[in-house]
Amino acid sequence: MMHLLSKIAVNAPSLLAQAEAATPETRELTGTFWLPEGASTLAPGTDFAFMAITWLCYFFFAGIVVALVYFCWKYRQRGTEVVYQADAPVHNTPLEVGWTVLPLLLVVAIFFMGFKGFLDLSTPPRNAYEINVTAYQWGWNFKYPNGATSDHLVVPAAQPVKLVMRSNDVLHSLYIPAFRVKKDVVPGRYSYLWFQCDEPTGIVAEEAMNTTATGYHLFCTEYCGTDHSNMNRKVFVLAEAEFEEWEEQKARWLDVMPDEELYSSAGPKIYARCANCHTIDGGANTGPSWGNPTSGSLAGLGEIWKRTTAGTTPVTGGTKGRPGTTLADYIGEGKLYATTEDYIRASIRNPGELLVGGFGPNMPSFKGQLGDRAIDALIGMMKKLDEFDAAGKFVDSGN
């Protein structure tokens, strides 16, 4: 294990340097007036159907307008006398059959084109590489089979990729224009989407992902609230070996991080998942604030580390807690939790054990989602909360 870790630790800087050294290739905005250049194996079929229908529309639009103008001119009123032609034709069977059958054939052809494309799009190949996608207000979480997670989508080239998508809150929709795929992400159910991209794009350092020309755009296309437009992300396509290396490194990012940087570098990233319910500045929210609460039953008890260590926090219930007690009754040698760290670790993994300050059992379990080092990073952050701003950003390494 140690051997593996040190090997990755050695590889990590070189990978990073590689990513920085590679000048992102600037792609020209090719493609059509309507769509960017297609980049998946599904694109040619979609584009063919789209362009065929578009050109049919151009053709009939032009034909109809030309005929309209011509007839307007030809049958315009001349003079003041209105002449009715008594023997004008009222019927032409070949013409009527023609204008019924020809459009019918056209729309049937269009239907089959569309239906076949729809079936292809909704049937992921069995051997597809699966990535779990969680949409939330407002961002995406991509989770890979080895446990790695990322904010931007990174996929292997030349192999079908299947996205298994779910929403944490409201209706979102995942759209990758260059791949010609789009699917709603609906709360309470899974939806699927698949594509295959054969050409690798390469990848850039994480800080540059938002601004680079490398990769393809990924959008949320369902208005989902204030920061809907902040759900724009990138898709990077890597050759198989490079992808495996990336995935491996991504899964181990916490292991290769030096211990002393854990709370300042990893802490804020992990805290972002806590921020929906736990504030840092003492403000009220679904869960107890990490800061010194300004209101409610914990008001004035101090920051989370201080009040937990002091044991002054009131316990009001839970599967292992009794009303009328405080944390001091549960933390210490021979008690339920030997140390404050143990208590916090347990509160993250099995949140229902002790309910404090009258807060309800609203917190989901993070068992299996946050490993020891991730929790160490959060605890480190709680201990030095004054080095972070109200949004959880690291601002100062201490005076």
Ligand code: CUA
């Ligand atoms: Cu999510 Cu719009």
